[in-house]
Amino acid sequence: MLANLFVIGLLGAQIAIVVGLIKPTWVKATSRKKVLGIYGLALIVCFVGFGMTYEKPGDIVSAKSVDKKMQQVAQKESNKPKGDEKAEPQEKIEIDMDEVNKRYEKYLQQTAKNKSTKPTYSNDPAVKKLQDWVVNTCNGGSPFNQSILMNKLGAFELTTVTKGNPNILKAFYYPNADMTIIANVKTRRIVYWRLGRQGS
Known part of the structure; x- marks a missing residue:
């Protein structure tokens, strides 16, 4: 996760600033001013990056629950008996009584x-x-x-x-x-x- 890397960088930058202010040579800097410039910038970058990549646990859980519900619905649809499906409306058959009478007359x-x-x-x-x-x-x-x-x-x-x-x-x-x-x-x-x- 990128958020975890930014957290590590954030902690490292804070430690480097504290150590550098005590003795700049321990963090490979020549002066305290350079310590604040380099590691202060790194601190800001890590903070912004962490804010952009951080995901709330609720968002992850909700996405997983939605995916699970979709799978359950799909499984129910696949297991649904065909007889439960709504029957298509049948075509209405119209009887031409004139034609029926004509045929009956011919028969007679x-x-x-x-x-x-x-x-x-x-x-x-x-x-x-x-x-x-x-x-x-x-x-x-x-x-x-x-x-x-x-x-x-x-x-x-x-x-x-x-x-x-x-x-x-x-x-x-x-x-x-x-x-x-x-x-x-x-x-x-x-x-x-x-x-x-x-x-x-």
Whole structure:
């Protein structure tokens, strides 16, 4: 430590001054004036150097304690289970209900096409004429125009929809044609038709 060297120099300079004032030749000086000049300067230099290099014990202890605390924190972090880490927010998944309804409509249309049993039409020529018009005109995906349907088929009755979203899918039964048309009232498109009074 430099501070220790300056302390030794400080003590040596003091002793040299005392001895030199008694007998200058003992400290290799020719006069007492030179003793004060040389060793007085050395005394001042050692004093200033000691003041600049001296460290308080509290500063050393505090630095060591801070370093120790940092090591303890690092060790705790390394030993911390991974399960304690805060989970990253998951990406929110949004469901497009319009797309869901479209796919369900396609499923219903495909199901109606794949039925093995052929529909039994009415024997009444007037009713069968209306039924043929519905079969040839009201295909899945075609526009649902209530005024045109009423002008052609007459009044309708709403029946219960058992599948899908009842707020969007509606079943319209036309007694004159004895047929039910299921439509999406939001997109105003026909989903499919069925003979008789039926829901979906």
